[in-house]
Amino acid sequence: MKGGIRPKGGPFIPVAEITMRASRSSGPGGQHANVTASRIEAVFDVRTSFSLNEAQRERIIRKLGPVVTAIAQDARSQARNRDLALERLEHKLAGALAVPRRRRATRPTRSSKQKRLDSKRRRSETKRTRGRPGFEE
Numbered sequence: 001m002k003g004g005i006r007p008k009g010g011p012f013i014p015v016a017e018i019t020m021r022a023s024r025s026s027g028p029g030g031q032h033a034n035v036t037a038s039r040i041e042a043v044f045d046v047r048t049s050f051s052l053n054e055a056q057r058e059r060i061i062r063k064l065g066p067v068v069t070a071i072a073q074d075a076r077s078q079a080r081n082r083d084l085a086l087e088r089l090e091h092k093l094a095g096a097l098a099v100p101r102r103r104r105a106t107r108p109t110r111s112s113k114q115k116r117l118d119s120k121r122r123r124s125e126t127k128r129t130r131g132r133p134g135f136e137e
Contacts, residue, residue, distance in 0.1 A: 005086050007094035013051045020082060020090065025073040039073035040087035044093070056097060063096040082110040 004014040025039040045067055046052065046060045060068065070092060072084035108116075 002083065002086055005089050005090040005093070007097055009099070010093060010097040011051045011053075013044070013049065014051045015086075017049050017051060018086070019045070019083075019111065022078060025081075030093060035130075036076075036078070038076060038081055039071065039076060040081040040085045040106075042070045042072075042082075042089045044068045044089055055069065060096045066090055066093060 001013065004017075006012045019042070021041040021043065022037040023041070024037055040051055046064075047059055049057065049067050052060070053107045068089060070088035072081040072088060072127045074084060075081050
């Protein structure tokens with residue numbers, strides 16, 4: 001079992017701050033699924049976390065809400081589902097903490113302007129020649 005998660009671009013979050021709940025998994029599995037609680041739900045309360053600073057906390061709450069949840073019921077084993085749920089939670093938090101790069105304003109190049117005008121000219125010519133034949137023909 002992991003000791004915690006470290007989302008890309010964020011701090012280390014110990015497992016103690018993540019609530020793990022086990023329940024019975026849905027889907028196939030036969031008799032085994034009816035008696036084992038292999039579905040894992042990892043719940044991370046952003047507001048009560050000591051690992052995050054204020055800016056990170058606000059960013060996650062704005063994108064994902066105050067409580068982030070990840071569920072895993074893919075594997076038959078509870079331990080494997082726990083690891084999967086933690087990986088999914090880590091991926092969600094990394095996405096929320098990622099700061100997009102600012103776009104730098106650019107201008108179209110001379111050749112791109114010329115290509116656009118040529119394309120418009122060709123299209124105009126195509127449409128102009130589609131009309132009914134005139135009297136002069």
